[in-house]
Amino acid sequence: MGITRWLLRPAARLAAVHAAGQYNYFTHAATDGRATQERLLRRLVETHAHTRFGRDHGLAAVRSYDDFRAAVPIRDYEQLRPYLQAVYEGDAEAMFPRGTAILMFAITSGTTGQPKCIPITRQSLEDYRRGWNVFGYKLLCDHPDAWLRPILQVSSPAVESYSPTGIPCGAISGMLGQVQKRIVRRMYVAPPAVTNIADPQAKYYTLMRLAMPRDVALISTANPSTIIKLLMTAEHHIEGLLRDLRDGTLTPPGDVPAALVKSLPLRRHAQLVKRIEQGLARDGRLRAGHFWRLSSLMHWTGGTLGLYLPQVRQLTGGVPIRDVGLLASEGRFSVPFVDGTAAGVAEVTSSLFEFIPAEHEPAKEPMALPIHELEAGREYFLVVTNFSGLWRYHIQDRIRVTGWMGETPLIEFLSKGAHTASITGEKLTENQIVEAVAHAAASLGLPIQNFIAQGHFAELPYYHLSVQLQSDRLEQLAAAVDSALQKLNVEYAAKRFSGRLGPLRISSAPSDLFARAEQEFLARRGPRLEQYKPRYLLTDVVADRPPQ
Numbered sequence: 001m002g003i004t005r006w007l008l009r010p011a012a013r014l015a016a017v018h019a020a021g022q023y024n025y026f027t028h029a030a031t032d033g034r035a036t037q038e039r040l041l042r043r044l045v046e047t048h049a050h051t052r053f054g055r056d057h058g059l060a061a062v063r064s065y066d067d068f069r070a071a072v073p074i075r076d077y078e079q080l081r082p083y084l085q086a087v088y089e090g091d092a093e094a095m096f097p098r099g100t101a102i103l104m105f106a107i108t109s110g111t112t113g114q115p116k117c118i119p120i121t122r123q124s125l126e127d128y129r130r131g132w133n134v135f136g137y138k139l140l141c142d143h144p145d146a147w148l149r150p151i152l153q154v155s156s157p158a159v160e161s162y163s164p165t166g167i168p169c170g171a172i173s174g175m176l177g178q179v180q181k182r183i184v185r186r187m188y189v190a191p192p193a194v195t196n197i198a199d200p201q202a203k204y205y206t207l208m209r210l211a212m213p214r215d216v217a218l219i220s221t222a223n224p225s226t227i228i229k230l231l232m233t234a235e236h237h238i239e240g241l242l243r244d245l246r247d248g249t250l251t252p253p254g255d256v257p258a259a260l261v262k263s264l265p266l267r268r269h270a271q272l273v274k275r276i277e278q279g280l281a282r283d284g285r286l287r288a289g290h291f292w293r294l295s296s297l298m299h300w301t302g303g304t305l306g307l308y309l310p311q312v313r314q315l316t317g318g319v320p321i322r323d324v325g326l327l328a329s330e331g332r333f334s335v336p337f338v339d340g341t342a343a344g345v346a347e348v349t350s351s352l353f354e355f356i357p358a359e360h361e362p363a364k365e366p367m368a369l370p371i372h373e374l375e376a377g378r379e380y381f382l383v384v385t386n387f388s389g390l391w392r393y394h395i396q397d398r399i400r401v402t403g404w405m406g407e408t409p410l411i412e413f414l415s416k417g418a419h420t421a422s423i424t425g426e427k428l429t430e431n432q433i434v435e436a437v438a439h440a441a442a443s444l445g446l447p448i449q450n451f452i453a454q455g456h457f458a459e460l461p462y463y464h465l466s467v468q469l470q471s472d473r474l475e476q477l478a479a480a481v482d483s484a485l486q487k488l489n490v491e492y493a494a495k496r497f498s499g500r501l502g503p504l505r506i507s508s509a510p511s512d513l514f515a516r517a518e519q520e521f522l523a524r525r526g527p528r529l530e531q532y533k534p535r536y537l538l539t540d541v542v543a544d545r546p547p548q
Contacts (some may be wrong), residue, residue, distance in 0.1 A: 202254030
């Protein structure tokens, strides 16, 4: 053990005692999940009864779960937007008790061109931090060799813009990194300012320049494609990286503020350079094992993101992977306790959960079930109520119940809703693709009647658009649709900008493609053609070929 690790042991033990207490509290609460959820419902209702939302919905009269269901309808974000928009514009009492401080707005893509702005309060931030403490404590118990060793954490900026009243708007992951325990922040290989580097290649290069000389044990990021991008960036720029490591410099392929470069601990690492060169000569390409002794990777593994796992394992040497859980700007909804599965314990201490059976989801007023009425093996859509101003919020996540921890279900993410596709976390909706195509076709004067889009998993994932159109301007159309999608979906734009998602591709569809779709519908559903709704976005992902 190095001298730094030895000196940090007392502080680390105190932090571990605190995290152990939170872990024990959570596991006890999960064992009696039904009672935990009932207590949480009472607390939510009592706390918010006198907000404008509470008065509009008669929360003061709610005494039971049945009262709650009768008082508050299930809604999506757009239906809650009038209240949440009021909070964004400065009227916090629309959704929160008087005196509640809004610390930030977590920004994520919405179903329309307007992004979702999720209010983060002290309570919701504390709930998020507690979930990470529980997750991290169990991870370190299972991988003790990672204790007090460096962490490569990749997150987005905490501040990307400001609300009309000056409240920061950005990524909850960025803010969590800033408010993490001091002992944990000391383990991060890069300071928070690195998350603000605008150029993606420069950001990845800088992260690798700082991380490669460190004894990194853990890599933490939501999306596995980020780990691939980091290592591929390092391989593509290996000559520059080796030179920087040898000379104690930083010369990224893009702009990094000079003040930030000056503040970074850039030292010479001649022996590391020699070791990496030997590894390259031996293996023919860069591997994480040339410079790190990884203990675990932490990222999503559910849904289409499982497609990245073979390449991640190839680049990192088969390191154990712990799914970070079902978490979003809206909150943390599960805490995985074992490696190699997307399933985690439902986070019953911070969100009230309801579940719509997947087969009932299209209903106008879908039936929602509390946790104690679920069945293992069945699929549901998730509905949450929590301290971020979300009341019976249909988050559009399709999950499967895989088992139980006491009275609390283990849930795994399967996909976004029936009309949402996602390859790298962009959550592209059918109405976004429809609006983008309509805008692009109008701008180019092209008569498009039928089209369909589908995600393709390749070395650089992309969406493919099939259009019923013969024209020599298809590539112009593809570029225009791609541009429109970036304006409509902030996460699609971010993935395109960072190079994790390729440009939209296009082709002319066979003349009978859409007629055959109608015929197949009639064959399945009978002669009521008026019920036929053309599909413009396929949500399953086609794997072109495994990346090499």
